[in-house]
Structure formats: C-alpha cells, structure tokens
Amino acid sequence: MRVKVRSGDTLWYYSRLFMIPLNLLIDSNPTINPNSLFIGQEVLIPGFITQTYKIKKGDTLWKISVGKHLAVDALLLINQNMNPNQLQTGSTILIPKRVITPIVSGMKNYHYEAVTEDIRNLKAIFPFIKVTTIGNTVLGKPIYEIQLGKGTKKVHFNASIHANEWITSSVLMALLNYFLLSLTNIKPIRGLQTMPLYQSVNISIVPMVNPDGVDLVLNGPSPEVREQVININRGSTDFSGWKANIRGVDLNDQFPAKWEIEKERSPEKSPAPRDYPGTAPLTEPEAIAMADLAKNRQFNRVLAFHTQGEEIYWGYEGLEPPESRALAEEFSRVSGYKSVQYIYSFAGFKDWFIKEFRKPGFTIEMGKGINPLPLSQFDEIFEEVLGIYLAALYM
Template identity: 60%
Template sequence: MEIVVRQGDTLSQYSQLFMIDLQLIHDSNRTIPHNSLSVGQRIRIPGFVTQEYQICQGDTLASIAQSRNLPLDAVYLVNPGINPNNLKETQIIKVPRRITWRLVNGRQSYDYAKLMKDIERLLEVYPFLQVPSIGNTVLGKNIPEILIGSGGKRVHYNGSFHANEWITTPVIMTFLNDYLLSLTNQNSIRGLSTSRLYEQTTLSIVPMVNPDGVDLVLHGPPVNEHLRNRVLALNNGDTDFSGWKANISGVDLNDQFPAKWEVEKARNPNHPGPRDYGGEKPLSEPEAIAMAELTKKRDFTRVLAFHTQCEEIYWGFGNLEPPQSEDIVEEFSRVSGYVPVKTIESYAGYKDWFIQDWRRPGFTIELGHGINPLPISLFNEIYQKSLGIFLAGLYL
C-alpha cells in the first residue's frame, strides 16, 4: 500500500500508526533517505492494501475509520487532499486493509506459473522482500531467489531440485507466507517472535531450482516438436513423467556437484534420462551452475535442501561437517519427529558440496512418506511437521 508524505511526517510516525515494525518500513523503501522525507513523496507500507469504498448517507471519515478499527489519520494518508467536510454520496474513497490471510494457496498442483504469480503478489504486499534472479533454466525460465531479513546470519532454503518432488515448493512458499504474516501482524509462530528472527537473519530461498522439470512432471512434454520428441525418447516413449527427477535435459541436478562426483557417476546411468544421471561433468547444467554461484556469492551460514521421502534428515558428508551440525539436527528432529541420518551412500549432492567446501552445517530434509510425486492430500500433514524445521533453521 502506498501513502503520500505530508509536511512533518516521519517513518516512525507511520510505524506507530499502522503498527508495523519500523525496520520493515525502512526495508520496504530502500531508495528513500529515511531522515529527509519530502512532501508528496510516496511511501510503501507493508502488510496493507487499499480497497475502494463508496460513501453512503451519514458517513464521515471518522465513522469509516472506526468501523474498520483504523486510526483516522490512516484514512487521510491514502486519500491525499480529501475534504472531510465535503463528502458526497456515491463518492469513491480508498480505505486501508491489513492483510491477515495467506496469499499463497499451497494445497494444489504447483507449477512455475503459480510460483511466479505468488511471488508477484507477495512482493506487492510485502515490498521489504527482494527477488533477484540467480540465472535461467535450459528453457530460459528465470530462477528467482527470495531474500527476507536484515541480519548477519545467512540461511538458505531450497526446493524442487528434483522435478517430481515439486510439493517442496508450495511447502516452502507457505512457510514464507506465514513468516510474512507473522512479521506484519506482530503475531508469533508456535510461540516464537519472528521480528527477532528478521533482525538477526537474512533468509535466502530458491523455492524451485528445477522449473523446467516441474512443469514437465505436471503438464507433460513441451509443445515444441523437437524438444517433445527428445524428452519422450529419454522417458522410453512414456507420456507419464511422474517418475522424472531430472532437468529437461535429463540430468539429475542433485548429482551435479563436485563432491565425490566421480564416485556417483561411476555407479549411475551413463546417459541422460529421468533420474540419477549426473551429466558429463560437474556443474554442466545452468540450474546447478546458478545454485553454485549463488552459494559462493552469499557465503551462507547453513543450507537446507528440501526433498521428499522418508521423513529423514541427512546431515553429514565424509566427516567434514562441523560439530554443531549434530546439535542442529537433533533440534530439527525434536521439532518435526524426523529421523537424523548422518551419512548414506550418496554423493555429488548440493548439501554434500556445501559441507565439503565450506565445512559448515548442510542438511537434506526428506519430507513425507509415499510414492513421488507425493499426493497434495498430504500437504497439511507435511507442512505441520516441517514447520518446526523452517523455524529452527532461523533461530538456531
């Protein structure tokens, strides 16, 4: 929601008026000098939208504000120049409305188009978010990163490395939405104050690492005849892509990282296909390159990669993980009921590479039980179990 600056206004005044943390207002207006507002300048207030209201007989601005539990000044700020003594029936004014409900509907088939639409809606209401691109997919889709927070602890979450594990994306996006609601409504989540998390942590989220693959699983092969024929051939002629984990080129993105890549390569398929092919060399695919470059750029404190199957948490790699990884995974297990597993015979994954090269805590979180892709009917159960992990990833 935008308001127009009047003589003598300050951001602190807006913070008190709308009951929004001052830091959120600062971060929603990054290009504006905070100590020198100009009359007529437009300021974005997070967590609010404006709605049109038609004046009825007997209405006053005070009665309209009171009926919506708003300070009168809030109504003036979204209606610059309005004359309260000259309201006319059928006149249209704007009224602020606080967002108290989710904008993300995670309990549905969640493809790339839905993700991008939800990001756009969240950005409109929560302009303190930043959404840079980390790169593009094989088919040229932008891979968005979402940044939230202003703290020195740099935490990263990602989902949908594997195409048929796409349910991880709406789970992550639902957590993000709940985090935003908590911040702008000054509510806790499971008794935890999120304003402190925002101040201490910068959270990086790549909700869909593999958009081409997700769309392939959900919608079938592309219209382009050459590409369609290629992916059908890689899928043995089958039009059912529910078993597809790879990117559109048939490379498994979570077998693409230089962490014993040769070992994984030797025991997996030696040609592109629906799963487990690690490519001709590490970091050959644009999606994997984008994730590697992002990780180097951000210098994360810890990373959590969300996958599906087994309700387990993998937290080790070659005994290179730091001692605090065990303490962290024990807390993850306590708040979720998931089983910690230090090592498995699997290499070349994103968290493996992170542990190996940074010697910092990295985790692969396996959500849910069943056959991939997990049915959306399990969404609520998965979200409730994983919510504690999302929170602990920030407060530990």
C-alpha cells in the same frame, strides 16, 4: 500499499499510524532517507493493501474508521483529494486493509507460473523482501532467489531440485508467507518472536531450482522439447516419475562431491528421467546457478527440501562440523523426522556444500509415499517443517 507524504509526515508516524515496525518501513523504502521525507514522495507501507469502499448514506470518516478499525488519518492519508466534510453517497474511497491471512495456497499444482505469481504478490505486500535472479534454466526461465533479514548469519533454503518433488516449493513459499505475516502483524509463531530472527539472520530462499522439470511433470512437454523428452522418457508421455532437468540430468547428482563415484554407481549412462549425473559435474545451468550462489554468499548453513521419507540427512564423509549433529537433533525433535548422518549417495547439493565449506548442510525429506506426494499431505508437512524452518534460523 503506497502513500504520498504530506507536510509533517515521518516514517515514525506511519509506523504508529499503521502499527508496523519502523525497521520494516525503512527496509521497504531503501532509497528514501528516513530522516528527510519530502511532500509528495511515495512511501511503501508493508503488510497492507488498499480496497475500494462505496460511500453509503449517513457515512462519515469517523464512522467508516470505527467500522474498519482504522485511524481517521489513515483514511485521509490515502484519500488526499477527498473532502472529508462532503462525502458523496455512491462515490468510492480507498480503504487500507491489513493483510492477516496467507496468499500462498499449497493446495494446488505448484508450477512455475504459480511460484512466479506468488513471488510477485509477496513482493507487493512485503516490499522489504528482495527478489533477484541467480541464473536461468535450460529453457530460459529465471531462477528466483528471495532474501530478507538484516543479520550476519546466513541461512539458505531451496526446493524442487527434483521435478516431481514440486510440493516442496509450495511448502517453502508457504513458510515464507507465514513468517512475513508474523513480522508485519507482530505475532509470534509457536511462541517465538520473529523480529529478533529478522534482525539477526539473512535468509536466502530459492523456491524452485528446477522450473523446467516441474512444468514438465505438471503441465506436460512444451512443443519445443516434446520429442526430446519423450525419447528420454523411453517413449512414455507419463512424466510423473521425472526428477531431472529438461535435458534429463539429475541436478542433485551434479555437484563435485565424489561425482565420479555417483556416476559409476548410477544405472543411468545417458539422459534419463532420474539418476543420470551428466557428463561432468556442473554442466547444467541450474546446478551452476546454485553453486555460484553458495560461493558468492558464503552461507552459514543450507537446507535442501526434498520428498519423501521423513528423514534428515546431515553428514558427508565426516567433513560436517560438530554443530551439524546438534542442529539435526533439534530438527528431528521439532518435526518427528529421523536424523540420518550418512547414506551411500554422493554429488548432491548438501554433500558438496559440506565438502566445500565445512559448514552444516541438510537434505530434508518431507512426507511419505510415492513422488509426487498428494496435496492431501500438504498441511501435515507444513506443520512438521515449520519447526525445522524456525530452528534453522534460531539456533
């Protein structure tokens, strides 16, 4: 929500007026000097939107403010051209409305357009988040990263490296939305105050690593790649089993962590819907973007969301640090998922992260069944993974 500064206004006053933490106001307005506002300057108020209200006979600002649980000055601030003593029946004014319910809906097919729209809406309501592009897909779609938090501990989450595991993107975006609401409404999650986490952690989220693949699974092939992907899919137009990127390369077999062994053990020797590791490590733009992000940001830990199995993989060749075990045990406790140190698999993102940085990396296999998992599992998965999300920030 945007407001225009009046004489005497301060960010501290807006914090009191809208009951929004002052630090979130400051972070929502990074180009503003918080100690020197000027008249007419626009300020973003996080956690609020505006709605129109039609004046009824007998309305006064005081009556409206009581009915909407607002201070009268909040109405005056966003209706500065209004004469408060001459409200005209049938005319409209703006009402600030606190956002208290999620805007991210997990109960739908979560394709690239859906995640893009949700990112745009979250940025508008919670302007203290930062949205950047870390690269582009084969078909040129931007791969978005969302950042928030002021701390030195850097925690990264990603989802939908595998195309038919797209429900991971909606879960991750819903977790972010829930966390943002907790911050602006000053409400704990499972008894945990979230502002200290915001202050102590820098959170990185790539909600959809493989947008081209996700759109193929959910929407079918676009004309420009139709013939190519049907050939890769062995003549079938059923793409529900597709995990790879649009070129038929499995992005979670693309990282230089014993890639040669993964290539040798894979039954796929050419582009395929799944399990083909490519001609070399890091040939695909999506994998390159993720590797560059990790190198540039130097995360303290990473969590990659996958489906399915209700398991947590956390080891790689004995290179994982001692804290990985403690984290995995806590993730298991709060989710009910099984902690698994080693599996015979290589070249994944978490494998490479552990090898490259000797820091904790995790693959979280959410839910149970056959991919893509049904939306009926969304609520259960969300509750299970919420504990993992909080523990990853807190510990």
